[in-house]
Amino acid sequence: MNELIQLNLSSQTGRKYWRSLNQLADTPEFRQWVEREFPEGASELLDSGSRRTLLKLMAAGFGLAGLTACRRPVEKILPLSKGVEGYVHGRPLHYATAMETCGIASGLIVECNDGRPTKVEGNPRHPFSLGATNAFQQAAILDLYDPDRARQVQKQGVKSSWAEFESWWLEQSAKLGDGSGLRILSARSTSPSLEALKAEIAKKYPQSAWVEYEPVSFDRVTEGARMAFGQALVPHYRFEQADVIVSLDCDFLGLDTLSAQPVKQFAARRKPEDGRELNRLYSIESNFTITGAMADHRMRARASDVASVALALARELNVSGAELNVLGQNSGRQQKFLAAAAKDLMAHRGRSLVVAGPRQPAEVHALAALMNQALGNTGQTVVYTRPPFAAGDTLGAVKKLAEDLGAGRVSTLVVLGGNPVFALPADADWNALFRKAAVAALTFDENETWKAALWQLPEAHPFETWGDVRALDGTASIQQPQIQPLYGGRSALEIAALIAGREQRRGYDIVRSYWAAQWGAQAEQKWKKALFEGVIDGTQFPAVEAKADAPRVLAAVQGALKPAPAGIETVFYPSWHTLDGRFANNAWMHETPDPMTKLVWDNAALLSPATAKKLGVKDGDMLELSAGGRQVRCPALVLPGHADDSISLQLGFGRSACGRVGRGVGHRVEGLRAAANFWFGPAEARKTGATYKLVTTQEHHTLIEPITGLKRHNIVEEFSLEEYRHRAEHGKHEEHPATDLFGGFDYSKGYQWGMAIDLSACIGCNACMVACAAENNIPVVGKEQVAKGREMHWIRLDRYFSGDEEDPQAVMQPMACVQCEKAPCESVCPVAATVHSPEGINEMAYNRCVGTRYCLNNCPYKVRRFNFLNWNKDIPEIRKMVFNPDVTVRMRGVMEKCNYCVQRIEEKRSQAKAEGRRPIRDGEIVTACQQACPADAIVFGNINDPESRVAKLKQQARDYSALEELNTKPRTTYLARVRNPNPELV
């Protein structure tokens, strides 16, 4: 090859030479040559960021071939042939859309770069997003480009087409008659258009049945309302109105609400300087959830004991006047707790709240409703509306479906979304049952259901297709596609239209016509408005006047509730990684640690230290859990603060049919999950003797040093409200002057960027971590590398336990580069690859970094991340479409870290300059973590402007610098966590 080039050189003049190199550079031969010569570098040719390597290699290669050969490879510019409306090359476009998970919908705004959706943000206009997102919504964008999605219509694994499927359906439907043989099994949907189609189908096939199933469902909430009020209703909590909140096993800040709204409202009441009274949260739960971590008082109770606790509380509150006999016996400590909580609640009538978790039986929800009614909260802090989805006895319907399938009464089963074969209750062998009917399954990936189906249909991603959704309060949004279906997938809506026998079967037509019908006249403007705003006005459900007949309901509750049997029980939870399995092939989610356990790439059987001792297990010991004659195996992981005799299991792992990322990750616990113990129930736990490697990002639990037993200060600061008030009076303590070895910068002029992170508001929900990964092209390294301590997250959530090991408190600390003004990393870098910007940002110049890792060693916060290997090496082409074009993709041997989303700063700066060189407004620049944060715990801005939010926060008495005594002068400072304990309980 070299000779070849030399030939060209010798034979031709410099300019002609370009043509020959041009031709060469494009030949496969050339590429092969590079591959051969530089296997390591060549693999990087493909990834956008490290084209530099190619230059280097070319230089090396052609260097031999003479001087002109040191020139660059030829690159093409491919402008569009015809224009696209509103498209400016290099400018991102933003579209409003929406997405629902488990029947909970949130409005989103998706950023598209050159036609590629690259980033998800919340839609400020949407009541359940309010501009924020959760980790799952952030990660959804990665699923869009998942190369392992279902990408081809198949009939029993044989390549087929939509046309063939449709023709098959036509003949199949001819045989259906009144539809007694037709069943439709769909994921929970709030889509009004689908609702309409359902009605049509029910009309067309009166004897058919439509079953909606979600492994993570809220049926018990609506059923509880039915028990209390005689109709299925959804309670809407107004946390920002509540001064006292009692949570009965409800992780309303975490996975039990799946939307930003409750967090926004709750966190708004955790900021003492706002002048509003701090709310007080009492949490009663079995697992240690992030809601429990935010609680001022927390009671550990097995999920099955929560009912009796609820009764005891109801008695304390004297909800009916009638004497309540409480099941079982609550300990003296619990009694004290409940008495105090009750007193607190009654002291805040109409401004308090009792919330029950979706795992708890209907009775507990009914009790909660009664308590809120007795406290006069109904209509104040809690209102009820009808549910946006078909509420009902899902498990009953599923049972019926199993019977029908078993009895051969079902000829045709259509699965619309989800992964029922994996997730349906384990009472029946669904794999076998699915063979008993002609199953057409529309699934997102080639999952267990797909494998069991006759017709295997690829489902479109929410960002690929038209649709509509309703938020929990009914607010409707149009779901508009950001990109053509990458793999020709279709939506449930489109399949439903086929079944309904509609002529128009394109998602757009279905949705458009439905809403046109609703709007009648000025449909056109309303449609445009709906698309633009992402919400449809006036679609919110009206509040329902709900009044419960307390004595009657209590009687029913008393009758229904039985004392919980003693002994071990298992509780099923959604997973922070896969939710219910739907994110099982999403590498971002697997690598983002569970907020409490810090576990990555796995699920585990969480248990309390005492229970672990009782079972004789330690972290990583394999447990065999059995209930109702079913067994599953899952490794144990000790979680301080977990309820005793209770084992928490996360759903959605151990997927047998899954993409490359998720296949065989974790352990499937659905095998234990039957209708009887759908959320929790008694079980046997046995140590098997086998062990399994669990990887956590944080090996250590507390701020107490081993060996010395001393507490480390100046890392996380916490005070009670009293201490805070005292501090606030005496003002912020003075910073001790310290001398500096090196001359400083002049920070008095221009923009000086800084950040304040409110530990009092931060709930540790991981949204910032995933948002950062999406914004800054942060690579995924995998379980083994995380085990070595090589995770790459620029922002991490440090979780510290404090107090008693059995019943500790926890606090979360988001830790990214704090942008020290006296940065230890800067003085030690031999090549000046990390230096200070005049605006106070500690910059990282990737192309300058040689990789000595000295800066990492010298960083007291250990927030620097090193590319130990080329993490971007084996990324499939399609997966690269998710990269943010404004941020370099780093190559191996390079140090990286948070830079305050400098690309966003520069973008706003150039915009401000373009608009007549105006100053950048406060709040105009929003970092990715800040934008995603549902708790508004992160504030970024110009600390030189005394009027800016961040500058004001830094004046607060509870503002402090982590490791202040090192005199690194961090630009990111923290607002200390303020707890609001009940004086009676401290």
Added chain:
Amino acid sequence: MTVFSKQFDTKLRLAAGAVVVLLGAGGAIAAYLFHPRQIDTGYTPVQPVPYSHKLHAGNLGMDCLYCHTTVAQSNYAAVPMTEVCMNCHVRVKEKSPKLQPVRDSYASGKPIPWVKVHRLPDYVYFNHRAHVTAGVSCVSCHGRVDQMVEVRQVQPLSMAWCLECHRNPAPHVRPPELVTKLDWQPEGDPAVLGAKLIREKGIHPPDNCSACHR
């Protein structure tokens, strides 16, 4: 047995001296030849369509912005879409064989594969909007394109070269409305006018890393 002649020492010393000199010279020459000014400037790839800026921008006096429309809005100065060419060429030279690729592209919707001339090093983010709106003319980086039959790279586009201007922008700043007037010359010293504009508009080009590297 004798191996070394009487003059051997002298020869040896001369040889040693020669080696030192050669190495020194070689290094110096290499340093000069491998400089971006030698390596990158003068790059004149052959384009799929023999489009002449001299004809369009020079003789016909078309404004840069007629084709490079997004220069003031975006990082990129957007190579025009085929339909922009066709705005005129449906009527002008509509039969010319040289324009066949353009007509094909317009018909098929497939892009014309132009060859990139001005290529910045990797890890560099250049923003046309920021420069053009600040009054840095196209000519400062691209030279007298209006006199080029085939576009040629005239500046090294090396970091040192960028910094020269960022550290002393005055000679390159002009009223923003004149940025596309490639032949424009102010009365007197451009640096004087530049300095005045810089003062008025508070232009202070950054020279920190993340201004360009992210």
Added chain:
Amino acid sequence: MADLAIDPRLELNPPLVQGGMTYSDVTGKISSIVEGKAPKQWWIAMAVAVPLAGLLFLCLGYLVATGIGVWGNNSPVGWGWDITNFVWWIGIGHAGTLISAILFLFRQKWRTSINRAAEAMTLFAVACAAIYPLFHTGRPWRAAYWLFPLPNEFLHMWQNFRSPLMWDVFAVSTYGTVSALFWFVGLVPDLATLRDRSTTPLRKTIYGLLSLGWRGSATQWRHYELAYLLLAGLSTPLVLSVHSIVSFDFATSLLPGWHTTIFPPYFVAGAVFSGFAMVVTLMTLARWIYGLENLITMKHLENMCKVMLATGMIVGFAYGTEFFIAWYSNNQYERFIFLNRAFGPYWWAYWSMITCNVIAPQFFWFRKFRTSIPAMFVLSIFINIGMWFERFVIIATSLHRDFLPSSWGYFTPTWVDIGTYLGTFGLFLTLFLLFLRFLPSIAISEVKGVLHQQVSAGHAAHGGSH
């Protein structure tokens, strides 16, 4: 001479050359090593060394192709075996120049028969050390290109001269250069001797070229002595500066366990300590291979044992001081890091260090151990190991548990770490064996020098009794 034949050990100041060797004996003995056929032992040693050296290049190749990830380094332990080995080898490289230069200036005649080999050892150790800072970046081409302050027209950028790593580059390269010069200048007269003795034209040419036309004239000797003295003077401060600067890599950081002012003297002492240990290891071997008992006498070895005892105690004292200051500073992080060294997850490394560096040398209080070849060989090996652990303890245990408990970790070496380290031994041994084989491993001219004094002294004492 019969009356001279008394047990040298009973004599207060035994002669540096024994067995009544004459000038020609000395010349013959040393030159014969180069001229004769290599003994079996030499081939055995080579058979071990060369494959190991091969392993080094294998590992480095793999590293460069794949990335630092093939080593055990991680966050928080950004430096692991790489810098540990770097410091260790540099330390070993200290004895050579110390023996040659400082002892020369102090007119310590006993250095004569060991300085040559010690200097060679220095060079090879520095070569091994230099590998690590270059390759621990994973992309040595960039490190090489950007660590040297070339005037760069491309970037308008300079290195960060505040960074101790930058100082390292200068310190180590200077030290390497000067040591090489010093060594070569010392070699010139002996190369000439070899040239004159050599029988084949090839040898004559090569040694001829290397000996730069040395004729041994009085003028040449005068110039030679002067040059040697100057170089000795030049390299003396280097002995102190190099390891002081290496210690700055740690001392100037803010990491507990690194951030301490006693590092420079403590590192220099440690370097001399390990350097002498390595010299003893090699000398006892060379003695065994070539039977140089009369030239490398018990006196040389015993003196080196004394130096080890002294420096060993300085090092031990430094360990104590560290702990005291950690306690005295009343700094929580300092206190923890030192307790963590002794009682944390790396306790085994710490106590190995103490055993090898503080306890082992104490045996040298006893003449019995100072004069027993097996004893000093074993003990010197112990010290080599101990000094490696010292560097490992300083680097790994300080890094693995620093300020934020959330980011604490642990370091485990991979096979590539181990292979690279063994590889450097291979390289070192190969070079050293080649040196033994092809160059005069003992300074002939200098030994003759002391022999001359010795002989004349002898004559004086016995009134010319024959």
